[in-house]
Amino acid sequence: EVQLVQSGAEVKKPGESLKISCKGSGYSFTSYWIAWVRQMPGKGLEWMGIIYPGDSDTRYSPSFQGQVTISADKSISTAYLQWTSLKASDTAMYYCARRELTTPYFEYWGQGTLVTVSS
Amino acid sequence: EIVMTQSPATLSVSPGERATLSCRASQSVSTNLAWYQQKPGQAPRLLIYGASTRATGIPARFSGSGSGTEFTLTISSLQSEDFAVYYCQQYNSWPPYTFGQGTKLEIK
Numbered sequence: 466e467v468q469l470v471q472s473g474a475e476v477k478k479p480g481e482s483l484k485i486s487c488k489g490s491g492y493s494f495t496s497y498w499i500a501w502v503r504q505m506p507g508k509g510l511e512w513m514g515i516i517y518p519g520d521s522d523t524r525y526s527p528s529f530q531g532q533v534t535i536s537a538d539k540s541i542s543t544a545y546l547q548w549t550s551l552k553a554s555d556t557a558m559y560y561c562a563r564r565e566l567t568t569p570y571f572e573y574w575g576q577g578t579l580v581t582v583s584s
Numbered sequence: 585e586i587v588m589t590q591s592p593a594t595l596s597v598s599p600g601e602r603a604t605l606s607c608r609a610s611q612s613v614s615t616n617l618a619w620y621q622q623k624p625g626q627a628p629r630l631l632i633y634g635a636s637t638r639a640t641g642i643p644a645r646f647s648g649s650g651s652g653t654e655f656t657l658t659i660s661s662l663q664s665e666d667f668a669v670y671y672c673q674q675y676n677s678w679p680p681y682t683f684g685q686g687t688k689l690e691i692k
Contacts, residue, residue: 500681502628510620510628510671512680526680527585560627569675570618572639574627 467491469499469561469575476581477551484547485578487561494542495519498564500571501535501546505557515564516544551582586610586674590684596692599662605687607655607672616676619648619657622686623668631670632657659689667691 472486487499500515514525518537525535537544544561559578562571587610597603607617615635620628630639632648635655645660659666672684 510683524679570633
């Protein structure tokens, strides 16, 4: 069974750093791209970026380039999304999702990680 | 970047009736379009890919159509569990794989 399990909710202060995770299981982690999607409170889905764990090839949405870093550790089948200096506007639910091989839709999603940034 | 525009923002329909949701792309995406359903507190769920192919386990009352820049998701006979927010997403050109802003399907 394919599963993406994300790390738990986080409460941080502005200016702090954060790294959240997404662990894949039930499939070959290095063979599928993993994307990150933001959902701000009461808002829609925003595609942030994507990584291919096999070679760490990473692509970002222009809106998120330079704002976050996506990485992966294939030895533990885990993808990451990190911030060096959080802002209140980073408060959101963050989802990871697996891109399918031949047709790049997203069938499998993590359960989401809620990040709250507040002073 | 391809912009996806969904309409209407909110759709009020009675159970048992048909719902038709629209999605428009700012440039052609061929049939490289997916539809997702999201219920409160849940991750999105893939409904349709390739504009018209139902994902595994999706009931036949969900159907997708369209190509190029105009797409439609139709739910033929609404069940109580279908009231949710629906998003379209293009995957023809990336990055990014852009989403529409969503259509909230509510009970009339």
